[in-house]
Amino acid sequence: MDLSSRKTLFPENFTLNSDELAFYKKHTGIQDEEKLKEHIMDVAGSALEVYPYYCIRSFGFLRFRIIRSKAGYKKLLELCSTRQNALFLDLGCCFGNDIRKAVEDGFPAEKTIASDLYAGAFFPFLCVLFIISMQISGNSDTSYSILPRPPFRFTFISGDIFDSSFISIQPPLKTLTLSYDDNTEPISYSRLFKPNPSRWTSSSHLSVIHTSAVFHLYDRDAQLLIAKKIASLLSPLPGSIIFGSHTGSKVPREVINQSTQMKAYRHSPESWKKMWEEEVFDKDKDMFQVEAGFEDEIWMSWIVTRL
Ligand SMILES: C[S@@+](CC[C@H](N)C(=O)[O-])C[C@H]1O[C@@H](n2cnc3c(N)ncnc32)[C@H](O)[C@@H]1O
Numbered sequence: 001m002d003l004s005s006r007k008t009l010f011p012e013n014f015t016l017n018s019d020e021l022a023f024y025k026k027h028t029g030i031q032d033e034e035k036l037k038e039h040i041m042d043v044a045g046s047a048l049e050v051y052p053y054y055c056i057r058s059f060g061f062l063r064f065r066i067i068r069s070k071a072g073y074k075k076l077l078e079l080c081s082t083r084q085n086a087l088f089l090d091l092g093c094c095f096g097n098d099i100r101k102a103v104e105d106g107f108p109a110e111k112t113i114a115s116d117l118y119a120g121a122f123f124p125f126l127c128v129l130f131i132i133s134m135q136i137s138g139n140s141d142t143s144y145s146i147l148p149r150p151p152f153r154f155t156f157i158s159g160d161i162f163d164s165s166f167i168s169i170q171p172p173l174k175t176l177t178l179s180y181d182d183n184t185e186p187i188s189y190s191r192l193f194k195p196n197p198s199r200w201t202s203s204s205h206l207s208v209i210h211t212s213a214v215f216h217l218y219d220r221d222a223q224l225l226i227a228k229k230i231a232s233l234l235s236p237l238p239g240s241i242i243f244g245s246h247t248g249s250k251v252p253r254e255v256i257n258q259s260t261q262m263k264a265y266r267h268s269p270e271s272w273k274k275m276w277e278e279e280v281f282d283k284d285k286d287m288f289q290v291e292a293g294f295e296d297e298i299w300m301s302w303i304v305t306r307l
Contacts, residue, residue, distance in 0.1 A: 161230075269293050
């Protein structure tokens with residue numbers, strides 16, 4: 001990619017802090033910094049042809065959004081050692097860097113699930129970015145799974161959050177109904193996605209759900225719908241969490257999203273908490289704790305914990 005195409009495609013400077021640099025060197029195997037930058041820009045440039053998300057143009061995808069939410073990330077790492085069969089979903093994973101980071105820090109890869117709109121869209125770029133081979137099973141863009149080959153083996157499942165056959169809204173479970181999540185039986189991927197490999201079963205409860213830079217793409221009603229849907233997937237075991245981060249506002253307001261050019265809503269930490277407590281959980285709100293706050297001027301991080 002020549003310099004002028006780079007400048008047009010990427011309005012922000014390419015930077016990596018020392019932790020990020022070490023991580024990308026290690027996982028791409030490219031030690032030369034100029035070659036590494038070239039490689040990442042090539043991958044990001046191709047991904048922009050799929051959809052021009054600002055987080056790709058600004059290299060935000062390299063930043064490990066998952067560690068922004070310190071409380072959530074700490075609990076994620078605790079859960080993988082205290083709950084034997086804890087399953088972790090990253091919804092709206094894009095390249096899947098956050099899963100890669102969690103696996104690097106100790107979450108068992110085989111218990112992680114990355115999900116995004118289309119399997120053929122961003123996820124293959126993770127494999128290109130980290131130069132890993134993958135195995136594809138299934139027969140169409142909406143139903144195949146991608147399993148990167150060992151040693152980095154996790155599952156990718158494609159689907160649109162708004163598609164009710166992909167995720168349907170269920171009231172929070174009062175008790176555990178599946179044995180794979182109760183510390184006694186090993187997780188079974190085929191059981192989780194029975195009978196259709198690209199549809200969550202009604203009782204697909206997960207111990208950890210993370211989603212970053214997804215809610216802020218949508219308007220208020222759509223955000224409420226997403227919240228209800230992901231709440232339906234959470235395990236009823238105390239300590240299970242949903243967490244993430246996205247751009248917020250001190251005063252809630254409508255904006256035009258930079259990536260989609262569509263109407264979007266910026267919650268404040270207070271309005272975000274109120275939405276979950278009063279509109280997502282309503283009469284069940286005593287079963288959950290919702291916390292939210294700003295990480296910096298723009299990014300709001302949050303965590304919902306099952307009590
Ligand atoms: C702005 S990117 C954020 C990616 C990543 N989580 C991060 O923090 O860098 C938003 C991601 O959400 C996915 N996404 C947007 N709408 C979605 C939907 N309706 N269903 C599933 N994924 C969606 C996009 O394809 C994209 O990968």
